[in-house]
Amino acid sequence: MGSEIRNVGIIGAGQMGCGIAQVAAVAGHRVHLYDLSAERVEAALATVNGNLARQVVSGKITDDARSAALALITGTSDVNDLASSDLVIEAATEDEAVKRKIYATVCPILKPEAILATNTSSLSITRLASATDRPERFMGIHFMNPVPVMKLVELVRGIATDEPTFVAAKQFVSTLDKVITVAEDFPAFIVNRILLPMINEAIYTLYEGVGSVDAIDTAMKLGANHPMGPLQLADFIGLDTCLSIMQVLHEGLSDSKYRPCPLLVKYVEAGWLGRKSGRGFYDYRGPTPVPTR
Numbered sequence: 001m002g003s004e005i006r007n008v009g010i011i012g013a014g015q016m017g018c019g020i021a022q023v024a025a026v027a028g029h030r031v032h033l034y035d036l037s038a039e040r041v042e043a044a045l046a047t048v049n050g051n052l053a054r055q056v057v058s059g060k061i062t063d064d065a066r067s068a069a070l071a072l073i074t075g076t077s078d079v080n081d082l083a084s085s086d087l088v089i090e091a092a093t094e095d096e097a098v099k100r101k102i103y104a105t106v107c108p109i110l111k112p113e114a115i116l117a118t119n120t121s122s123l124s125i126t127r128l129a130s131a132t133d134r135p136e137r138f139m140g141i142h143f144m145n146p147v148p149v150m151k152l153v154e155l156v157r158g159i160a161t162d163e164p165t166f167v168a169a170k171q172f173v174s175t176l177d178k179v180i181t182v183a184e185d186f187p188a189f190i191v192n193r194i195l196l197p198m199i200n201e202a203i204y205t206l207y208e209g210v211g212s213v214d215a216i217d218t219a220m221k222l223g224a225n226h227p228m229g230p231l232q233l234a235d236f237i238g239l240d241t242c243l244s245i246m247q248v249l250h251e252g253l254s255d256s257k258y259r260p261c262p263l264l265v266k267y268v269e270a271g272w273l274g275r276k277s278g279r280g281f282y283d284y285r286g287p288t289p290v291p292t293r
């Protein structure tokens, strides 16, 4: 069944949607990348183009492979263009209401046999599946950011996911040169169950004045060999996404140790969402990022 996945639809042309489109096209899949606004779609295609061009410069792919991949990606703001998809991966904002609304719109358009997957970082696959017309052909395919670089993909079955769907997802991911881990359907799965409390703790460390942004990130980069400091990583993921994941952990596991740091809440309320909005724990509007605390 996995070999039947040729046409891939992607919903949400943000940082994850772009990355998934890129790796799927490089692997030879036909991709439709959908978002609500034509401007967002255009910006996404420019991002993919830029990333592929960098990979040519660093010798990871040839220029012919870059052109071939680009030719396989069609950007669209018309959801009906997803009708030919064998697999649709929803990578829209980490908000259950948004995702439910998307499924209500997209399910009637899809082929009955099409698989619908979500790239959610934290939400219950079983609950999201119940908002679709195909819980047995619904599951989590969770890529890591940046998608073209990170090797891991977490696969998560909901209670209703059937075996052919799981096998097809595994085969699809294996075409992308990624490594799979399987996680059970618990809040935030494996990576974010471990990573996000660490990031949240770094924000508490800042909130309580234990260290500055620079001190905390330097400490974890040089003291624990992390490739990015936790506050830099929070900005990279997106502070709205980080907050949403902590809320899912807090509510889903009913344990106060997952309480989102009030400073994280404040940043999100201010619209300081990290790199994607130009400001978070760092200000990205100048030539180099400047700590905001």
Ligand SMILES: CC(=O)CC(=O)SCCNC(=O)CCNC(=O)[C@H](O)C(C)(C)COP(=O)(O)OP(=O)(O)OC[C@H]1O[C@@H](n2cnc3c(N)ncnc32)[C@H](O)[C@@H]1OP(=O)(O)O
Pocket: 051, 054, 055, 058, 060, 120, 121, 143, 144, 145, 146, 147, 148, 149, 150, 191, 192, 195, 227, 228, 233, 237, 241
């Ligand atoms: C929230 C969730 O649900 C789950 C998650 O994803 S959690 C987040 C998981 N991700 C991480 O933890 C990332 C941690 N950071 C890192 O691993 C590294 O800092 C990094 C790979 C992002 C960058 O590495 P670096 O060595 O500092 O930078 P750099 O040398 O510029 O980049 C290395 C490669 O990554 C590529 N890259 C960097 N950022 C990129 C991006 N945003 N998109 C695409 N490619 C990117 C670069 O082009 C470069 O590729 P080439 O070798 O082909 O030139």
Ligand SMILES: NC(=O)C1=CN([C@@H]2O[C@H](COP(=O)(O)OP(=O)(O)OC[C@H]3O[C@@H](n4cnc5c(N)ncnc54)[C@H](OP(=O)(O)O)[C@@H]3O)[C@@H](O)[C@H]2O)C=CC1
Pocket: 011, 012, 013, 014, 015, 016, 017, 034, 035, 036, 037, 040, 090, 091, 092, 093, 094, 095, 098, 102, 119, 120, 121, 122, 142, 143, 144, 145, 236, 237, 238, 241, 276
């Ligand atoms: N950031 C990360 O590190 C990771 C994120 N994820 C998950 O991937 C998903 C996307 O995250 P990310 O790419 O970072 O988020 P972004 O904010 O970068 O992108 C989300 C995109 O979805 C669009 N969108 C919102 N509503 C709709 C809709 N109804 N129909 C179509 N598109 C819509 C947004 O448009 P607009 O901006 O106009 O609202 C935006 O373009 C989330 O579920 C997140 O948890 C998974 C792994 C890592």
